[in-house]
Amino acid sequence: MSDLIVNNKVEAQTLEWIATQQQIMQQDLWTLAEINSGSYNVDGVNKVADTLAQWSKKLDCELELIDMPPQDVVDDLGQLNQKPLGRALRLFKRPQAPTQVFLCAHMDTVFPIDHPFQKITRLEDDVINGPGVADLKGGIVVMFKALEAFERSPLQDQLGWEILFNPDEEIGSPSSSKLFPEIAKRHHLGLIYEPSFADGNLAGARKGSGNFAVVTRGKAAHAGREHHLGRNAIRAMADFTCALDNLNGQQQGVTINPGFVQGGGAVNIVPDTCTMRFNIRIEHNGQQAWCEDQIAKIVANINTIDGINIELHGGFGRQPKVLSPANQELCKLVQSCGKSLGLSLEFLPTGGCCDGNNLAAAGLPNIDTLGVQGGKIHSADEYMHLSSLTTRSQLSALILLRLAQSKDLSWLQRKGMEHQSC
Numbered sequence: 001m002s003d004l005i006v007n008n009k010v011e012a013q014t015l016e017w018i019a020t021q022q023q024i025m026q027q028d029l030w031t032l033a034e035i036n037s038g039s040y041n042v043d044g045v046n047k048v049a050d051t052l053a054q055w056s057k058k059l060d061c062e063l064e065l066i067d068m069p070p071q072d073v074v075d076d077l078g079q080l081n082q083k084p085l086g087r088a089l090r091l092f093k094r095p096q097a098p099t100q101v102f103l104c105a106h107m108d109t110v111f112p113i114d115h116p117f118q119k120i121t122r123l124e125d126d127v128i129n130g131p132g133v134a135d136l137k138g139g140i141v142v143m144f145k146a147l148e149a150f151e152r153s154p155l156q157d158q159l160g161w162e163i164l165f166n167p168d169e170e171i172g173s174p175s176s177s178k179l180f181p182e183i184a185k186r187h188h189l190g191l192i193y194e195p196s197f198a199d200g201n202l203a204g205a206r207k208g209s210g211n212f213a214v215v216t217r218g219k220a221a222h223a224g225r226e227h228h229l230g231r232n233a234i235r236a237m238a239d240f241t242c243a244l245d246n247l248n249g250q251q252q253g254v255t256i257n258p259g260f261v262q263g264g265g266a267v268n269i270v271p272d273t274c275t276m277r278f279n280i281r282i283e284h285n286g287q288q289a290w291c292e293d294q295i296a297k298i299v300a301n302i303n304t305i306d307g308i309n310i311e312l313h314g315g316f317g318r319q320p321k322v323l324s325p326a327n328q329e330l331c332k333l334v335q336s337c338g339k340s341l342g343l344s345l346e347f348l349p350t351g352g353c354c355d356g357n358n359l360a361a362a363g364l365p366n367i368d369t370l371g372v373q374g375g376k377i378h379s380a381d382e383y384m385h386l387s388s389l390t391t392r393s394q395l396s397a398l399i400l401l402r403l404a405q406s407k408d409l410s411w412l413q414r415k416g417m418e419h420q421s422c
C-alpha cells in the first residue's frame with residue numbers, strides 16, 4: 001500500500017482488505033454473468049435479483065422486492081402490446097444517518113434469451129469476454145465489495161445507503177425510472193455502476209434520448225385491378241421518414257435516426273400498414289420541445305393525405321445530463337479519491353445515456369460510471385479487465401469513507417431532502 005496516498009489508517013486498512021478479495025470477486029462475477037438475463041427474460045432477471053438478495057445478507061441490511069408494471073410496446077405490425085418485466089430489488093441501511101447515498105445498478109443485459117453469447121471466456125490473463133461482464137455485472141460485484149468494505153469500517157454510522165437493482169435499464173428504464181424522483185429526495189448523491197470508458201475514464205455530461213414508434217395506416221387494394229382504391233402506407237411512411245430525417249443538422253447536438261421499418265407483404269397488394277422506429281439524441285433540455293414541435297407538424301401534414309392515418313408512440317425517456325455545480329464538485333471528490341489510488345480520472349462527455357440522466361433530471365448529483373473497466377459493450381466482443389474489480393471497489397470504498405468523514409456536505413446543494421433535519 002506504500003504507493004497509495006491515503007488520509008488515515010481506516011482508509012489504508014479498508015483498501016488493503018479489498019485487495020485480498022480479488023479471487024472472491026472473480027467467482028461472484030462468473031456466477032452473475034452466466035445467468036442469462038436479457039431485459040425481457042423475466043425469469044433470468046428475477047434469478048439475478050434472488051442471487052443478489054442472498055448476497056445482501058453480508059451487508060445486514062433491509063430488503064424489498066418491487067414488482068414492476070409491464071412495458072407498453074408497439075409491435076412490428078403496429079399493434080400496442082404489453083411486455084412483462086422482472087422485479088426490482090431495493091436494499092437499504094441506516095436511513096437516518098447524516099449522509100445518505102443512493103447506489104444503482106441494472107440486472108438486465110442486451111442479450112436475448114436465445115442469444116449464443118452466454119459464457120465467459122478468458123482472452124488474456126487480465127481480460128475476459130462474456131455477456132454483461134462490463135455492462136453491468138462487474139459493476140454489481142464492485143458495488144457490493146465496496147459496501148462490504150465500508151461496513152467493516154468504524155465510520156459506518158456516519159453514512160446510510162440505499163441500492164436499487166433495476167430490471168429494465170437496457171430498454172431505457174421504462175418502469176424503474178418512475179421510482180427515481182422519490183428516491184432522489186432521500187439522498188445527497190448517487191453512485192451508478194455502469195462501466196467506465198475502455199481507457200478507464202468516466203462519463204460526465206450525457207445527451208438525452210427519446211425512442212419513438214410511428215405507424216401509418218392506409219387501405220389495401222389489388223395492385224393491378226384496383227390500384228386507385230388503395231392508400232399506400234409505405235409511401236406515407238417514406239414521406240414521414242424523409243421529413244423527419246431532414247431535421248438533422250438544424251439544431252446543434254440534435255441527431256435523429258430512423259432505425260427500423262416494416263410494412264406491406266405481397267407486392268401485388270397496396271400495403272395498408274407500415275411501422276417505423278426512430279431514436280433522437282439531444283444536448284440541451286430546450287431541444288426536446290423543439291423536436292416534439294417539429295414532429296407534431298410532420299405528423300399533422302401526413303394526416304392530411306387522403307385515406308392515410310398516422311399514429312405516434314413513445315417519447316423522451318432520458319433528459320440530457322448537464323453537470324450542475326454540485327455534480328462538478330462531486331466529480332472533483334471522485335478525482336481526488338482516484339488520485340489517492342494512482343488513477344488519473346477524466347470526466348468526458350458522451351452521447352450515450354443511462355440512469356445517470358434520470359437521476360440528474362430528478363435533481364440528484366451523480367457519478368454514473370463507477371463500475372469496471374471494459375469495452376465493446378452491447379456486442380459479443382464485450383470484455384473487461386479483471387484487475388479493475390479491485391481498483392474500482394477501492395475507488396468506491398474510498399468515496400464512501402471520505403463522504404462519511406466529511407462534516408460539511410453543503411457543497412452538494414441538495415434542496416428538499418426529506419431527512420435534512422435528522
Ligand SMILES: [Zn+2]
Binds near residue numbers: 136
Ligand atoms: Zn449498462
